[in-house]
Amino acid sequence: xxxxxxxxxxxxxxxxxxxxxxxxxxxxxxxxxxxxxxxxxxxxxxxxxxxxxxxxxxxxxxxxxxxxxxxxxxxxxxxxxxxxxxxxxxxxxxxxxxxxxxxxxxxxxxxxxxxxxxxxxxxxxxxxxxxxxxxxxxxxxxxxxxxxxxxxxxxxxxxxxxxxxxxxxxxxxxxxxxxxxxxxxxxxxxxxxxxxxxxxxxxxxxxxxxxxxxxxxxxxxxxxxxxxxxxxxxxxxxxxxxxxxxxxxxxxxxxxxxxxxxxxxxx
Amino acid sequence: xxxxxxxxxxxxxxxxxxxxxxxxxxxxxxxxxxxxxxxxxxxxxxxxxxxxxxxxxxxxxxxxxxxxxxxxxxxxxxxxxxxxxxxxx
Numbered sequence: 001x002x003x004x005x006x007x008x009x010x011x012x013x014x015x016x017x018x019x020x021x022x023x024x025x026x027x028x029x030x031x032x033x034x035x036x037x038x039x040x041x042x043x044x045x046x047x048x049x050x051x052x053x054x055x056x057x058x059x060x061x062x063x064x065x066x067x068x069x070x071x072x073x074x075x076x077x078x079x080x081x082x083x084x085x086x087x088x089x090x091x092x093x094x095x096x097x098x099x100x101x102x103x104x105x106x107x108x109x110x111x112x113x114x115x116x117x118x119x120x121x122x123x124x125x126x127x128x129x130x131x132x133x134x135x136x137x138x139x140x141x142x143x144x145x146x147x148x149x150x151x152x153x154x155x156x157x158x159x160x161x162x163x164x165x166x167x168x169x170x171x172x173x174x175x176x177x178x179x180x181x182x183x184x185x186x187x188x189x190x191x192x193x194x195x196x197x198x199x200x201x202x203x204x205x206x207x208x209x210x211x212x213x214x215x216x217x218x219x220x221x222x223x224x225x226x227x228x229x230x231x232x233x234x235x236x237x238x239x240x241x242x243x244x245x246x247x248x249x250x251x252x253x254x255x256x257x258x259x260x261x262x263x264x265x266x267x
Numbered sequence: 268x269x270x271x272x273x274x275x276x277x278x279x280x281x282x283x284x285x286x287x288x289x290x291x292x293x294x295x296x297x298x299x300x301x302x303x304x305x306x307x308x309x310x311x312x313x314x315x316x317x318x319x320x321x322x323x324x325x326x327x328x329x330x331x332x333x334x335x336x337x338x339x340x341x342x343x344x345x346x347x348x349x350x351x352x353x354x355x356x
Contacts, residue, residue, distance in 0.1 A: 173324040
């Protein structure tokens with residue numbers, strides 16, 4: 001089996017995880033910028049983080065033969081401080097020319113505040129001006145439905161945005177249809193407690209169809225499973241899905257979306 | 268898959284989770300003090316299990332979701348707890 005892990009926070013993981021993913025058939029890993037578990041105190045903290053994502057982490061992954069790509073932004077959990085957020089936005093263009101940067105992400109909302117919305121719009125503007133792909137984080141748990149609707153409204157209101165170049169991640173049963181019906185890609189995140197389990201993820205795929213959906217583990221420093229995608233592939237086999245259909249979902253779909261950026265070369 | 272195949276694959280898992288939920292509710296009942304909106308949300312969400320159509324997961328998620336659409340002035344914190352505090356009666 002082969003698969004692409006399109007969303008994993010590998011800076012939080014050990015090299016053993018890289019090896020396990022590679023052994024399980026992972027052919028590329030993509031890492032969006034995210035919250036470190038604490039608020040960084042200055043723009044320099046983000047500059048260091050972006051250097052880690054674009055320089056150090058690809059080298060660490062390469063030791064296991066794994067191509068590593070990244071997405072850049074200031075995450076919504078730190079967007080309440082609009083002064084800091086705008087400082088971080090101002091340095092992102094320095095990194096957009098790095099050969100492993102795929103786009104702007106994971107941007108979005110956390111608690112659905114006015115400040116978060118302003119910074120989301122400014123990220124979208126940055127992506128549009130630099131013709132970047134966009135990866136969107138939707139809020140957690142009780143905030144997801146409202147946040148997803150607000151995010152879709154912002155994206156639809158910007159005529160420069162092509163929905164096929166935007167993936168809305170962490171969809172669940174109550175948000176997947178509104179995302180796909182609007183022409184965006186949808187990401188299903190596999191977590192032990194929050195977000196989706198393998199069984200629920202396959203339910204969503206069976207109901208919505210496999211077009212424009214990817215699966216990801218979004219493994220980070222919290223409870224998460226780096227091998228959640230291959231485990232879900234095994235679950236699909238248990239349900240009788242063909243090897244071809246599984247390959248299309250866990251390898252073909254992320255390949256189709258990510259290849260919209262010509263930098264995504266893994267062969 | 269046929270319904271029998273679905274049951275073969277998932278019945279024991281569903282049974283386990285149902286008993287865990289029942290035991291959790293018993294545990295809450297045995298404990299002292301007041302409960303809060305999270306339990307209210309869970310009780311509301313459990314009504315979805317009686318639906319006669321395959322939209323129960325969506326219905327459970329909606330029962331636990333913030334149904335408003337106005338952005339907040341400020342963030343009340345960073346985390347989410349799994350149920351909308353507005354459910355508090």
